[in-house]
Amino acid sequence: SIMPATLSAISNGARQGILFKGGVHVENLSNTHAIAFDKTGTLTNGKPIVTDFIPSSIDEEDYLLSIISAIENESNHPLAQAIVNFCRERSSALSAHEVTDMQNYSGSGVQAKIDNKIWKIGKATFVGEVAAHQFNNGVAKKLADQSKTLVFIANEDEIVAVIALKDSIREDSKKAINLLKKSGIHTVMITGDNEATAKSIAAEAGVDQFIANCLPEDKVTHIKELRTKFGHVTMIGDGINDAPALATANVGIAMGAGTDVALETADIVLMKNDLSKIARAIHISKRMNKIV
Numbered sequence: 340s341i342m343p344a345t346l347s348a349i350s351n352g353a354r355q356g357i358l359f360k361g362g363v364h365v366e367n368l369s370n371t372h373a374i375a376f377d378k379t380g381t382l383t384n385g386k387p388i389v390t391d392f393i394p395s396s397i398d399e400e401d402y403l404l405s406i407i408s409a410i411e412n413e414s415n416h417p418l419a420q421a422i423v424n425f426c427r428e429r430s431s432a433l434s435a436h437e438v439t440d441m442q443n444y445s446g447s448g449v450q451a452k453i454d455n456k457i458w459k460i461g462k463a464t465f466v467g468e469v470a471a472h473q474f475n476n477g478v479a480k481k482l483a484d485q486s487k488t489l490v491f492i493a494n495e496d497e498i499v500a501v502i503a504l505k506d507s508i509r510e511d512s513k514k515a516i517n518l519l520k521k522s523g524i525h526t527v528m529i530t531g532d533n534e535a536t537a538k539s540i541a542a543e544a545g546v547d548q549f550i551a552n553c554l555p556e557d558k559v560t561h562i563k564e565l566r567t568k569f570g571h572v573t574m575i576g577d578g579i580n581d582a583p584a585l586a587t588a589n590v591g592i593a594m595g596a597g598t599d600v601a602l603e604t605a606d607i608v609l610m611k612n613d614l615s616k617i618a619r620a621i622h623i624s625k626r627m628n629k630i631v
């Protein structure tokens with residue numbers, strides 16, 4: 340049977356938008372020594388906006404926009420939605436294409452066929468890192484240094500365009516992280532995004548450490564390593580790609596706006612996507628353990 344102190348902690352949490360899925364998680368959370376944050380949708384708002392579109396040839400612009408929007412329309416990645424919106428705004432004459440052989444590479448990008456030609460849309464390592472760095476006199480580095488996420492478009496021969504997207508950092512991220520650091524908790528950002536973009540966002544958020552270029556399975560590996568180093572690790576995320584890491588951490592926390600898989604896998608859900616609730620949740624947990 341559930342103890343009165345546990346019940347009181349769970350209902351106290353619920354009133355503040357912190358959903359503990361069981362007493363054991365309230366008990367567990369206060370032991371945490373390190374917290375790992377996903378970037379997109381967790382530390383950031385997860386609503387990226389296209390800031391730059393750089394095609395290798397201006398003459399091809401309309402054609403490329405029609406190809407990109409046709410393919411990204413088949414993807415449900417947050418970047419894909421932003422890219423489709425941009426294509427529709429930028430070009431009034433998007434021709435329709437039949438997209439076949441659509442393949443999703445979680446954490447990397449998408450590949451599809453149009454008129455029997457293969458197109459790839461995704462991160463540098465997905466389309467060819469060397470070519471991506473050289474594209475348009477190395478414009479990628481400049482964009483990434485501005486905290487922008489990069490998406491390259493390549494056909495079978497070469498990279499034909501780069502799109503940069505900017506996602507704003509959540510208003511409460513900085514404060515929430517500062518609060519956790521003050522209470523002696525090590526903070527880490529884990530992301531699938533590239534090194535330069537990750538570095539820039541990590542600095543804005545103020546985390547102690549960041550790990551970039553992670554595929555979903557890499558996030559799991561890093562959580563395991565953090566567990567070895569810190570003993571007790573909490574992971575917080577929102578995406579399908581975070582679910583394995585949420586399950587691997589001692590405590591998994593999902594953002595309320597997250598995908599179903601993240602919400603189901605997590606031990607705790609922050610109903611209002613408010614990161615300052617992490618410190619609140621730890622406080623509730625510590626108080627309950629004191630009473631018990």
Ligand code: ADP
Binds near residue numbers: 416
């Ligand atoms: P995060 O860990 O920050 O949530 P993801 O692992 O989902 O990011 O994606 C990592 C990178 O893969 C993105 O920054 C992007 O460059 C690329 N990517 C993934 N899916 C897509 C897509 N549908 N369209 C374009 N790029 C994509």
Ligand code: MG
Binds near residue numbers: 378379576581
């Ligand atoms: Mg995310």
